[in-house]
Amino acid sequence: MINIEEIKRFLIEYTGPKIKLMEVCGTHTGSIVKNGIRSLLSPSIKLVSGPGCPVCVTPSNYIDLLMKYAESKKYAILTFGDLIRVPGTKASLSEAKASGGSVEIIYSPMDAVEIALNNSEKNYVLAAVGFETTIPAYALLLDKLTEMEITNVKLFTSLKTIGPALDWLCKSEPDIDGFIAPGHVASVTGTSVYNYLANKYHKPFCIAGFSAEHILVAIYDLVVQTSNARHEVHNLYRSIVSDKGNPKAMKIIEKYFEPSSVYWRGIGVIDHSGYVLRKAYMDYTIEFPSEEKAILKESNGCRCGEVIIGRIEPKECPLFGKVCTPVNPIGPCMVSHEGTCGIHYNMHE
């Protein structure tokens, strides 16, 4: 049995072939920076961040549409705080709010119930952004909306599932040697998706929690597996993640949502990589207008798209830290707490 001090020594003294590992989840990125994990690794072990921040993979014309709804005065927007400063192609929701558009920050999708009941004369659009970790909360909201016959809230969805995005990454970024798999998502989906990918692409996956120790052990595990040409899925986070995941959460997701091919900022459309509301619940959604789907404009010069697939480091983007800062973000990765650029900027990495 190896202890954490031995693992630390191994990782700093590692002199084998260069290894590139990706942490998929934004919370892992945050913890890596917060705990100074990079300072504990040999220069031969490189960590890159993946597309696991929901705000960062949301297309810019999604924001444009939300702004249009906010400015139309027909709708008030309900959104998590992260999203309001994310720039669309022109401006962000916070600017729409400052110009008189109605934008309210919520802390949980369930907040929408009380807001809608207390303001029955108003119509709300809920910016439903997230991965499997958040989608069950939207499903529970739909349970309440249907049960209480609340009709003045509609979900405008940009919901993603990480498996197909990882599949895309394994295929298009073959130099990534292994993945720290997102613990929270796995707690809902289970581990089968990682087994499938590990076998298909011969890459090791390690499901980890968010403590410094978990992350160090996961890196150690992936380095050892890579060095030995192994490609297993190891689950360090058994206290939270079971192989089956959370069938109850998956069931309620499936009750209201169906898989759909959706657009990822910086990547493009990935087959079956998202969820939209089932036909039976169309009254509760605003669909992404079909004519908008082809417009995939990105902010001029912003390389967030390459950051979220680990192709470049934030500092390789010409805008990083110069025109693009947390105070004046150009790309989504600079806004969110889970965004790689914002984390790197704030932590001076």
Place this chain on the structure above:
Amino acid sequence: MGESQKITMAHGSGGSATRMLVEELFQKNFGNDALDKMEDAAVIDVPSGKIAYTTDSFVVTPIFFQGGDIGKLSVCGTLNDLLVMGATPKYLTAGFILEEGMDMKDLEEIVKSMAAIARDTNIKIVAGDTKVIEGKGGIYINTSGLGFINQKPLHTSNVKPGDAVILSGTLGNHHACILSQRMNIENTISSDCAYLGEMVQNLIKEEIEIKTMRDVTRGGLATVLNEIADGSNTTIGLLEENIPVDPEVKSFCDILGLDPLYMANEGKLVCFVPQEDAQKALNIIKNSNYGEKAAIVGEVIKREDVAVTVTTRIGGKRILKALQGEGLPRIC
């Protein structure tokens, strides 16, 4: 007081409703020789020497929270600002902007809470103002404070390599408390809102050489230390394991992705003293009100390429920048 249970535009008109509010609420609770003259400005005695003079506005919602209210906050906040400059706070002014519809009982409670702190700390609220605006019953308070300085004023540039950094208690309590209430999360996290006069007096009484002090409010410890490091051209190295955070606050932060080093406090100060005084100063703070969880959290070193670093619990090195942008709760 009076017949009306709610603040109306009439209370801000300058007419009889205003006078009633001033006399039956503000003067009744704040009353002192300077205020009671009810003239356009308070006339006060000032000793020779330097004065410290500051102002701050308070816009917190909710206006009542565990451990305090906007009134207590508006008094303690301004007094602490004077205190950390090495001044003895003496006088305050209070400006109230009330939104139409504000509950009179709430206002009374807030005023009483301000009066109680002023009484306990021997501070006089000598002038005030009230305006009423349209709105949803909210309240905003501005306080200005004046204190006398008997010693060399404290300044950031006094800080030198080798000095110890003492934090007077746990981080993040106020921020976590306010956020919990906004998010309807039930917990026992209480704001640390407090006046730290006794703690500072004890340090001065025991002749600790205080290089500089700051209250650790908005922007959190990280931001304050960046300002001090830049202002003194030094680097500050912190030890993460020494930084006190209540377990409940820590769990709250873990769930929401918040970092206590960047969270606001309303009753904490960070104090720089020579290394040889550090243990004595720590003991004094620990034995003072609101200082029981104080700790030596780091030390000042010669300027490196960054202002503030933390050696993390696991032994990694992290660079701490000042807070950028706003602290938005994250999405998942």
